[in-house]
Amino acid sequence: MLSVGSSCSFFYINSVLLFTLRSRQVFCETSRYILLFNMLFADTATLVSNILLYILASLRIKMSYYACGSLILLSVLTITISPLTLAVMSFERFVAVCYPLRHAAIFTMRSLSIIIALVWSFSFIYILIRGFMLLYVFTTTSLDLHMNDFCSQEAMFFAPIFYNFEEAYVSILFLSVGVVIFASYIGVALVARSASTDKASARKALQTLLLHLIQLSLILTSTFGSTIITASAREVGRLALMRIYNVCFVSLTILPRCLSALIYGLRDKTIRPALRQNLGCRWGCSLF
Known part of the structure; x- marks a missing residue:
């Protein structure tokens, strides 16, 4: 109730804000x-995919490695969108204050479309690399068709090559974004x-x-969830591990993506004002 309830509440607020930004x-x-x-x-898409994985795990639904790998790749597709x-956005504020006369010429609709396309392209490249790494592990490791546990990033990215790649990638990404901000x-x-x-x-x-x-720090903190769960799995029992998983899911996965x-x-x-109006309208319709 805590995990799914908080996730649905944040999903509702995010959906109303998305509607407001197009209204x-x-x-x-x-x-x-x-x-x-x-x-x-991107944050809302990440939220939805993580809720889906959490519900599948709560219902104890087991699946094949290939089906789980596809869901996991979809869940991490939008992870790099937010920091980029x-x-x-930080550079846009810098130009708006330091070069106000050039702001309209630099950030046109065409340039924004190109920038957003480049951001998503970078994320797709990240997913392609992960996908090829998964195929390499599946072809070189003898695995059963069906997983013995629920579908999660920790169960899917178990090979040491994933940890090395993730550590290098996260370090370069967040260091670069932090320098820009x-x-x-x-x-x-x-x-x-x-x-x-x-x-x-x-x-x-x-x-x-x-x-x-602050947002970048929270997103960076969310990348530590898998490390905490993997380290805890070696020290505590399954019941305590599930409680740690629930806490990490809410505080490290859901909350940073909803702020x-x-x-x-x-x-x-x-x-x-527009957000209050839309929230109030929907609350009124719900109560009615």
């Missing part, structure tokens, strides 16, 4: 809202000291970039 023309024509929609869509989109923060902070800068706009941009760093709606939905003055 008005200003959201469809502003660069930061377009990037926010892309990140929120955070880097683009931190450099954007420093650039905006330096420009904010000049007398000709809009102090309120610069201060708001600094707060947004700081929130991006975008809470952060931007409640903080942004343009989104907040």
Whole structure:
């Protein structure tokens, strides 16, 4: 109830915010809202796939390695979308404050489409590499057709090659994104000291970039879930392991992917009224 209930609640809020970001023309024509929609869509897709895997595990449904591998690859498809989109959003805020006259020329609808396509292409490359690694392990290791346990990343990515690849990939990805966000923060902070800068706009941009760093830290923390579960499996029994799995699922998998709606939905003055209206309308329809 705790895991599925909290997941469904966050899924409802994310869905309403996605609808809100497509309900008005200003959201469809502003660069930061377009990037926010892309990140929120990826987080919601990750949330849905993880809920599906969790329900299958709770129902004790066992499947073949190939079927589980397909579901796992779909669940990790959108993992890299959020940190990469955070880097683009940080750079967009940097350009908006430091080069306001060039912002409209740099972040056009065409350039945003190309950027979003590149972000998704990078994620597809990551999935292709993982898929080839799975095929290599399946062909070189004698495995039964059906799994002995429920479908999960820990049960699927069991070979040492996966840990080495994931460690290198996560280190490079989050280090690169962290450098972009931190450099954007420093650039905006330096420009904010000049007398000709809009102090309120610069201060708001600094707060947004700081929130991006917090979001990146939470997403990075979510990658430690498999490590914690794998290490706990060697020390505790199955019942205690399932409890640890539930806690990690809510705090490390679900919560970091749902803070975008809470952060931007409640903080942004343009989104907040529309989000309240849509939430209130749906609550009224539900009660009716």
